[in-house]
Amino acid sequence: MTSLLTGVTGAQVLVPGQGRNFDRRQGGDANSGGVTIVPADGAQKPKTSYKTFLVLADSRAWTSSDGKVIQAKLIAFEDVVVDESKPEEKANAAPPANPTVVRGGKVRLLLNQKPVELAVDRLVQADRDFIEKIRVQHAKKTPASQ
Numbered sequence: 001m002t003s004l005l006t007g008v009t010g011a012q013v014l015v016p017g018q019g020r021n022f023d024r025r026q027g028g029d030a031n032s033g034g035v036t037i038v039p040a041d042g043a044q045k046p047k048t049s050y051k052t053f054l055v056l057a058d059s060r061a062w063t064s065s066d067g068k069v070i071q072a073k074l075i076a077f078e079d080v081v082v083d084e085s086k087p088e089e090k091a092n093a094a095p096p097a098n099p100t101v102v103r104g105g106k107v108r109l110l111l112n113q114k115p116v117e118l119a120v121d122r123l124v125q126a127d128r129d130f131i132e133k134i135r136v137q138h139a140k141k142t143p144a145s146q
Helices: 087-091 125-139
Strands: 014-016 022-024 049-063 069-083 106-111 114-119
Touching: 049 106, 049 125
Parallel strands: none
Antiparallel strands: 014 022, 049 069, 069 106, 106 114
């Protein structure tokens, strides 16, 4: 009988132990459950990148037209994403000069550390006025208007 693993090096065989435990027969370490994954070059590190939300207004109560209230921050549609493995990208990371406040009739809110989009027309008039004030403030900062 020939083995299907003939010529395969570094193969790992797991043998069930008691319950959910497995005995490691070859390779791996205690934290990996016996599985070792090594990149072809052996030196590649996992990529780390950071996303930064551009906050346009501090946390406040937003009220929908049907009376529901949420506590959230108004954020721009653009995010600043930096790849840690590229120092030049990290040094040049900057927010946009004119962030997008409203896009496609929606605003972007940071709710429980997650960005959500909400239609402007679902908000009460006071919140719409607040958004327009923020939009006008940021529109004045454009290089073309200076």
